[in-house]
Amino acid sequence: MQSTTTLADIGNGQKGYKTVIGTVTVDEFVHKTSEQTACNYRLITVPAGTYDVVLDPRRRMVTVKFPGIRTDEHFVNRLFSASSVAEKRGIGQPDTAFWTLYDYTVAKHFATDERWELAEDYRVEMKTTHYSDGRPYKSYRLIAPEGDA
Secondary structure (H helix, E strand, O other): OOOEEEEEEEEOOEEEEEEEEEEEEEOOEEEEEEEOEEEEEEEEEEOOEEEEEEEEOOOOEEEEEEEEEEEEEEOEEEOOEEEEEOOOOOOOOEEEEEEEEEHHHHHHHHHHOOOEEEOOOOEEEEEEEEOOOOOEEEEEEEEEOOEEO
């Protein structure tokens, strides 16, 4: 597959470019999304499948978006009192989970995990350096077709 760049809504009504640089294949999993405080959360069941890996070159971040179904939620009515639990309204509704990762973290996944497939026009560069005590350390870098990602 080749990478694709499209103009898309990037949030808050703004438009920006997004580049699909690969895919990741996952088994079914449950994602926990915390909101506002640790006691407010949603559990989203994501079905097994292959999902796009999208690069935002402005922030050097990569996002994977997983549409799924909300299977549980916990919200409190009052900020500092968990004794008052709000009614669960979103169970069974469509919801979306996200992974947001640094580009160098994703580069390591592309290089070491067969579930991550990189677009043909991108590549990963691995460099071995050493800690002060002589132990080797591997670092990874994502290289775009036009140069450093």
